[in-house]
Amino acid sequence: MGTTEDLAGWLVASRPDDIPADVVHEARRALVNIVGCALGGARHPAVDITIDALGAMFGPPDAAVLGRPERADPLHAALLNGITSHVEDFDDTLPRNYIHASSPVASALLAYASANRVSGRDLVHAFVLGFEATSRLGNATYPSHYTAGWHSTGSVGVFGAAIAVGTLLGLTHEQMIWAIGLAGTQAAGVREQFGSMGKALHPGRAAQNGYAAALLAQKGFTSGAHGIEGPRGWAPVTSAERDLSKVTDGLGASWELHVNTYKPFPCGIVNHPAIDACIQLHDEHGIAPGDVAALRLHVAPLVIDLCGKTDIHTGLEGKFSVVHGAAVGLVRGRAGLREYTDEAVNDADVKAVRERATREADDPAVTEDGVRVELELTDGRVLEKRLTASLGNLQRPLTDEGLSAKFRDQATLAVTAEQAEDALELSWRVDELADVAELVDATVPDG
Amino acid sequence: MGTTEDLAGWLVASRPDDIPADVVHEARRALVNIVGCALGGARHPAVDITIDALGAMFGPPDAAVLGRPERADPLHAALLNGITSHVEDFDDTLPRNYIHASSPVASALLAYASANRVSGRDLVHAFVLGFEATSRLGNATYPSHYTAGWHSTGSVGVFGAAIAVGTLLGLTHEQMIWAIGLAGTQAAGVREQFGSMGKALHPGRAAQNGYAAALLAQKGFTSGAHGIEGPRGWAPVTSAERDLSKVTDGLGASWELHVNTYKPFPCGIVNHPAIDACIQLHDEHGIAPGDVAALRLHVAPLVIDLCGKTDIHTGLEGKFSVVHGAAVGLVRGRAGLREYTDEAVNDADVKAVRERATREADDPAVTEDGVRVELELTDGRVLEKRLTASLGNLQRPLTDEGLSAKFRDQATLAVTAEQAEDALELSWRVDELADVAELVDATVPDG
Numbered sequence: 093m094g095t096t097e098d099l100a101g102w103l104v105a106s107r108p109d110d111i112p113a114d115v116v117h118e119a120r121r122a123l124v125n126i127v128g129c130a131l132g133g134a135r136h137p138a139v140d141i142t143i144d145a146l147g148a149m150f151g152p153p154d155a156a157v158l159g160r161p162e163r164a165d166p167l168h169a170a171l172l173n174g175i176t177s178h179v180e181d182f183d184d185t186l187p188r189n190y191i192h193a194s195s196p197v198a199s200a201l202l203a204y205a206s207a208n209r210v211s212g213r214d215l216v217h218a219f220v221l222g223f224e225a226t227s228r229l230g231n232a233t234y235p236s237h238y239t240a241g242w243h244s245t246g247s248v249g250v251f252g253a254a255i256a257v258g259t260l261l262g263l264t265h266e267q268m269i270w271a272i273g274l275a276g277t278q279a280a281g282v283r284e285q286f287g288s289m290g291k292a293l294h295p296g297r298a299a300q301n302g303y304a305a306a307l308l309a310q311k312g313f314t315s316g317a318h319g320i321e322g323p324r325g326w327a328p329v330t331s332a333e334r335d336l337s338k339v340t341d342g343l344g345a346s347w348e349l350h351v352n353t354y355k356p357f358p359c360g361i362v363n364h365p366a367i368d369a370c371i372q373l374h375d376e377h378g379i380a381p382g383d384v385a386a387l388r389l390h391v392a393p394l395v396i397d398l399c400g401k402t403d404i405h406t407g408l409e410g411k412f413s414v415v416h417g418a419a420v421g422l423v424r425g426r427a428g429l430r431e432y433t434d435e436a437v438n439d440a441d442v443k444a445v446r447e448r449a450t451r452e453a454d455d456p457a458v459t460e461d462g463v464r465v466e467l468e469l470t471d472g473r474v475l476e477k478r479l480t481a482s483l484g485n486l487q488r489p490l491t492d493e494g495l496s497a498k499f500r501d502q503a504t505l506a507v508t509a510e511q512a513e514d515a516l517e518l519s520w521r522v523d524e525l526a527d528v529a530e531l532v533d534a535t536v537p538d539g
Numbered sequence: 540m541g542t543t544e545d546l547a548g549w550l551v552a553s554r555p556d557d558i559p560a561d562v563v564h565e566a567r568r569a570l571v572n573i574v575g576c577a578l579g580g581a582r583h584p585a586v587d588i589t590i591d592a593l594g595a596m597f598g599p600p601d602a603a604v605l606g607r608p609e610r611a612d613p614l615h616a617a618l619l620n621g622i623t624s625h626v627e628d629f630d631d632t633l634p635r636n637y638i639h640a641s642s643p644v645a646s647a648l649l650a651y652a653s654a655n656r657v658s659g660r661d662l663v664h665a666f667v668l669g670f671e672a673t674s675r676l677g678n679a680t681y682p683s684h685y686t687a688g689w690h691s692t693g694s695v696g697v698f699g700a701a702i703a704v705g706t707l708l709g710l711t712h713e714q715m716i717w718a719i720g721l722a723g724t725q726a727a728g729v730r731e732q733f734g735s736m737g738k739a740l741h742p743g744r745a746a747q748n749g750y751a752a753a754l755l756a757q758k759g760f761t762s763g764a765h766g767i768e769g770p771r772g773w774a775p776v777t778s779a780e781r782d783l784s785k786v787t788d789g790l791g792a793s794w795e796l797h798v799n800t801y802k803p804f805p806c807g808i809v810n811h812p813a814i815d816a817c818i819q820l821h822d823e824h825g826i827a828p829g830d831v832a833a834l835r836l837h838v839a840p841l842v843i844d845l846c847g848k849t850d851i852h853t854g855l856e857g858k859f860s861v862v863h864g865a866a867v868g869l870v871r872g873r874a875g876l877r878e879y880t881d882e883a884v885n886d887a888d889v890k891a892v893r894e895r896a897t898r899e900a901d902d903p904a905v906t907e908d909g910v911r912v913e914l915e916l917t918d919g920r921v922l923e924k925r926l927t928a929s930l931g932n933l934q935r936p937l938t939d940e941g942l943s944a945k946f947r948d949q950a951t952l953a954v955t956a957e958q959a960e961d962a963l964e965l966s967w968r969v970d971e972l973a974d975v976a977e978l979v980d981a982t983v984p985d986g
Contacts, residue, residue, distance in 0.1 A: 138760060145758040146751060149612040151596040165596040241771035243724075277690075277737050278744060280727040283771035290724050290762040293755075297725060297748075304593060308740075311592040313585060315737040324688035324730035 095321040095336045099225060100268035102343045103255055108217040110344065116523055118349035119216045122223070124495050124519040125184055125354050126194040127158060127202075130177040131515070131535055132358075132429050132502025134159025138179050138289040139172060142296075146171075154207035158199075158535045159506040166207040170253070170303045173199035174296030178245065179289075180429060181411070182358040182502070187486065188351060189230030189248075190238055192295065196249030197222035197256050199299035204257050205528035212525035214260060220349065222256030225339075227348035229320070232338040233331035242330060246281030246294025253302025258309065267309045273319025274305035276326035354490040356483045356498065357427040359411040362395045365463035365482035366414050366451075370421030373467055373477055381423050381441040383469050387449040389418055390464040396453050402446075407433045418465070419446035428501040461485060496520075507537050542768040542783045546672060547715035549790045550702055555664040557791065563970055565796035566663045569670070571942050571966040572631055572801050573641040574605060574649075577624040578962070578982055579805075579876050579949025581606025585626050585736040589619060589743075601654035605646075605982045606953040613654040617700070617750045620646035621743030625692065626736075627876060628858070629805040629949070634933065635798060636677030636695075637685055639742065643696030644669035644703045646746035651704050652975035659972035661707060667796065669703030672786075674795035676767070679785040680778035689777060693728030693741025700749025705756065714756045720766025721752035723773035801937040803930045803945065804874040806858040809842045812910035812929035813861050813898075817868030820914055820924050828870050828888040830916050834896040836865055837911040843900050849893075854880045865912070866893035875948040908932060943967075954984050 111119075133139065134157075143162055151165030157172045164172065177183055178195040185192055197219055205215055230237070230248045238244050254275035258268055278301040281294035309315070319325050320339070327334045357367050366389050373379060391414060401413040410416040410432050420431040423441050436442060458464055462480040469475070481487040483494075490498070496516060503512035515534040522531060558566075580586065581604075590609055598612030604619045611619065624630055625642040632639055644666055652662055677684070677695045685691050701722035705715055725748040728741030756762070766772050767786065774781045804814050813836050820826060838861060848860040857863040857879050867878040870888050883889060905911055909927040916922070928934040930941075937945070943963060950959035962981040969978060 141758045141760045142755065145754040145760060146614075148601075149598045149614045149751075151598045151612070154595075165598070167593075167596045241776035273732070273735070274737055274740065277729050277732050277740065278727045280725045282724050282773060282776045284763040284766060284769040284773075284776075285720070285724050286763070286771075288720070288761040288763050290721055290760075293721065293724065293760075301744075304596075307592040308589065311588045313588045313592060313737075313740075314735040316731040316733070316735050319731060322731040324733075326729060326731075329688035329729045329731075 094318045095339050096269055096272050096317065096319050098340045099320070100265055100272055102340070103221055103225070103259065104263065104265050104268050106217070106221055108213050111217055111220050112347070115220060115347045115349050116216055118352065119220050120520060120522060121354070121492065121495055122184055122194045122349060122352060123198060123219065123522050124499055124516065126177050126198045127515065127519050127535060128499035128502045129180065129183045130158035130173055131506040132182060133176040133179040134506040136176065136179045138292055139176050142172060142175060155203045156206045156532045156536050158202060158532065159537070161537050166203045167300050167303055169203035169206060170200045170299035171296040173203055174299040175292045178295045179292040180358050182355055182429070184352050184354050185361065186227050186230065186348065186352055189227065189234040189244060191226060191230045191248055192245040193223050193226040193249060193252055195245060195295035196298035196302065197226060197252040199295060200253035200303040201256050201260070202528070202532050203299070204260060204303065206532040210260055210528050212523045212528055215528045216523045218256040218259040221259050222252035224348050225255045226252030228339045232336050233327055233334045236333040237331040240330065240332065241283045243281040243283050243285065243291065243294050246298045247279045247330065249295055250275045250279050250298040250302040253299045254305040257303045258306035261306055261310050263306065263310055269317055270313065270315040271306045271309035273315025273317070274308055274313065275302050276319040277315070278305065279326055279330065351486060353484055353486055354495060356490055356494065357417065358429050358432055359417055360399050362460060363399050363414045363417040364484060365461065365479045366391060366465060367417040367421045367427045368482040369463050369465040369477040369479050370418045371425055371427070373465065373475060374422050374425040377475060379422055379467070381445050384422070384445050384448055384467065385470045386468040387418060387422065387445060388466040388468070389414060389449065389451040390455040390458050391451055391453055392458055392460040393453040394460055396451060400451060404437055407437055410437045414451050415446050415449040418449055429505060507535065511538065541765045542786050543716055543719050543764065543766050545787045546767070547712055547719055549787070550668055550672070550706065551710065551712050551715050553664070553668060555660050558664055558667050559794070562667060562794045562796050563663055565799065566667050567967060567969060568801070568939065568942055569631055569641045569796060569799060570645060570666065570969050571946055571963065573624050573645045574962065574966050574982060575946035575949045576627065576630045577605035577620055578953040579629060580623040580626040581953040583623065583626045585739055586619060586623050589622060602650045603653045603979045603983050605649060605979065606984070608984050613650045614747050614750055616650035616653060617647045617746035618743040620650055621746040622739045625742045626739035627805050629802055629876070631799050631801050632808065633674050633677065633795065633799055636674065636681040636691060638673060638677045638695055639692040640670050640673040640696060640699055642692060642742035643745035643749065644673060644699040646742060647700035647750040648703050648707070649975070649979050650746070651707060651750065653979040657707055657975050659970045659975055662975045663970045665703040665706040668706050669699035671795050672702045673699030675786045679783050680774055680781045683780040684778040687777065687779065688730045690728040690730050690732065690738065690741050693745045694726045694777065696742055697722045697726050697745040697749040700746045701752040704750045705753035708753055708757050710753065710757055716764055717756035717760065717762040718753045720762025720764070721755055721760065722749050723766040724762070725752065726773055726777065798933060800931055800933055801942060803937055803941065804864065805876050805879055806864055807846050809907060810846050810861045810864040811931060812908065812926050813838060813912060814864040814868040814874045815929040816910050816912040816924040816926050817865045818872055818874065820912065820922060821869050821872040824922060826869055826914070828892050831869070831892050831895050831914065832917045833915040834865060834869065834892060835913040836861060836896065836898040837902040837905050838898055838900055839905055839907040840900040841907050843898060847898065851884055854884055857884045861898050862893050862896040865896055876952060954982065958985065
């Protein structure tokens with residue numbers, strides 16, 4: 093026996109009823125979040141370009157694409173879903189291994205479910221298994237795999253996509269071993285792509301190639317039996333150090349969805365405490381832009397390194413500017429995708445506050461999870477807000493209501509408010525749907 | 540400047556006239572060989588299974604598939620060509636880095652050329668560039684990359700496919716940089732798959748994903764600018780040690796096609812000296828199976844390790860049996876794909892000689908490139924044949940006539956002898972064709 097065989101054995105023996113109710117609810121939350129992210133990213137130029145470049149290759153339009161009017165064969169729909177759901181860097185994060193597991197797994201599943209009748213119960217089951225395997229493989233190879241330069245959302249997520257689709261296909265034990273092996277031998281994606289469209293290609297290809305691995309295995313395309321752990325298998329080849337016991341120990345007893353987190357703001361997570369604090373100041377004090385004399389952000393040194401930009405002109409630059417995040421939080425009381433457009437960055441009120449903002453790593457008591465904000469008003473008052481854990485952390489998870497608000501904020505970039513409500517409502521009860529295609533169809537823009 | 544930018548700059552400045560005539564001829568030889576291999580592998584179960592599993596996803600049937608009646612969108616045609624041309628392990632080998640470069644590069648190009656009008660002159664130019672880049676990237680990262688467990692035919696070949704198709708697309712310098720980056724971030728394929736169908740998936744996916752990388756780059760899908768050499772780019776992530784000067788030093792002055800080799804026999808290269816020697820004994824002495832009293836193979840220790848099997852029953856086992864190779868060489872005077880079927884392994888004459896054959900690593904003078912064969916006849920005579928370099932080595936390259944014979948032997952497994960001659964003739968003058976689709980079409984079985 094080996095890791096691959098053991099994992100495959102557990103997977104094919106699993107049944108929907110084996111998933112505890114609290115895990116099902118966390119799966120709902122993950123699906124609400126990732127469908128919202130796909131809608132938020134659906135109009136990104138990377139998606140238009142992919143359709144422009146590859147559309148002539150699309151097979152029969154059996155599948156809808158989340159948030160897009162175009163249809164595609166399910167494999168290309170999986171690719172597009174993976175790009176749309178990750179391209180704004182707003183999807184869920186596993187803080188133990190930095191994997192955004194929902195993008196590759198759900199992107200493949202929702203493409204499959206658009207073209208094949210799948211009940212919500214079966215879909216949630218498949219999602220939980222794909223998510224679980226992805227996160228466990230990530231834990232087993234972290235930090236070695238990630239530090240080496242792999243973008244694990246793609247290079248680990250491909251297993252999750254294969255396992256999730258393979259579960260819906262009802263693969264046998266041997267076929268599941270092959271699907272895992274064929275996924276591992278297609279694992280790819282390096283961090284050199286961070287900052288380019290290439291980054292979003294990773295979960296897209298992971299969804300597409302994992303899906304294909306399951307289809308190939310189902311028809312008898314063979315793989316080595318030790319795709320994960322063999323001496324020249326995925327784990328030894330890509331991860332100098334690994335602890336493969338983390339893949340299989342306690343399967344069914346603990347669930348990785350419980351340690352998944354959801355970003356409230358579409359930018360680097362190190363900015364989040366400052367944004368969160370400024371939104372709280374906005375909500376508590378109703379500050380007008382003209383009232384701000386100075387906005388002093390006392391942050392951890394890493395924040396300066398990664399997001400220290402102050403002289404910014406584009407929405408993309410805004411994502412790497414903690415002073416921009418703080419300014420929009422204070423001015424608008426929110427920091428959604430609309431606060432990271434070129435327009436928002438050049439908005440006069442936002443700019444005025446941003447220009448009065450400073451960021452310093454001068455308080456040793458402030459950790460990467462926290463912030464201390466001093467807001468000096470023109471009337472001389474100084475308001476202070478100190479956070480040790482920001483919204484979205486495991487300690488302060490986004491509530492279901494918070495996830496709904498995030499969904500609406502993103503979805504209305506692609507569809508009408510009415511459609512957004514419909515898609516949101518279907519996402520929250522995805523596990524009850526007789527046919528998940530209903531949810532996918534609800535995300536398609538009218539006309 | 541960096542490796543990626545420098546390489547891309549050289550590539551986009553290259554013109555068909557820059558390729559020396561002897562390199563063009565070596566490209567012809569490589570294309571004759573790879574088209575023959577694709578025909579030889581076209582009926583392999585792995586190909587049937589791929590079409591069965593993924594056929595419903597195929598886009599418009601704009602491209603013919605080498606040796607198959609089915610048509611597909613060009614990306615899937617590239618995938619299928621990559622599988623067919625590598626699945627019998629009979630394609631060309633670069634002895635410096637063990638890459639089979641023609642499979643990923645030509646598979647993408649011939650799929651592209653089937654769907655788009657391309658002159659033979661342009662195709663050969665694109666092939667030479669894709670081959671050159673693949674081999675140089677292989678040299679720069681060998682042995683680290685291969686030893687780590689990467690199957691470099693896929694994990695390096697993807698660059699060649701992207702570059703070759705990108706050349707035909709006329710990419711700009713910036714687009715070529717992106718195509719290279721997008722290829723590198725899709726690089727995949729591990730050696731754990733050796734011995735399964737997964738191995739042939741590697742050049743297939745390399746051809747398909749490299750092709751897609753070029754299409755995406757053409758339309759503006761961005762990539763990091765240092766896809767090869769960046770700190771988290773392909774080379775550092777996949778190869779603990781590398782010498783990237785080998786990618787760019789002397790570009791245009793030396794050509795990797797000059798050090799490409801062609802297997803005369805469809806089995807592990809360590810068997811080749813023994814087979815070659817036995818074919819020579821057959822040709823020189825016309826031995827009847829009943830005349831053989833003993834066939835003693837004195838081989839290098841590695842031959843026993845890799846191909847020591849003696850009790851064999853299937854064609855696949857025959858590929859790992861030096862005594863089988865020697866026996867068919869002596870009995871039939873040849874060792875083509877037909878000598879590695881289940882039928883050939885169980886042929887009474889072959890079996891009788893094989894059972895009288897022994898293999899021993901007992902002569903320190905015999906290296907891995909050579910063999911000493913003692914053939915004892917029933918009349919008491921002992922014939923000896925000693926080789927220090929076997930057919931197909933750089934020292935004893937397959938002649939053009941030898942490549943034609945190999946082509947016919949394989950092609951007639953998929954098409955009629957008449958069609959095979961036609962395809963062979965077109966392959967030899969590929970650089971003169973006004974439209975390479977003529978060659979691709981010639982490989983499609985009638986009916």
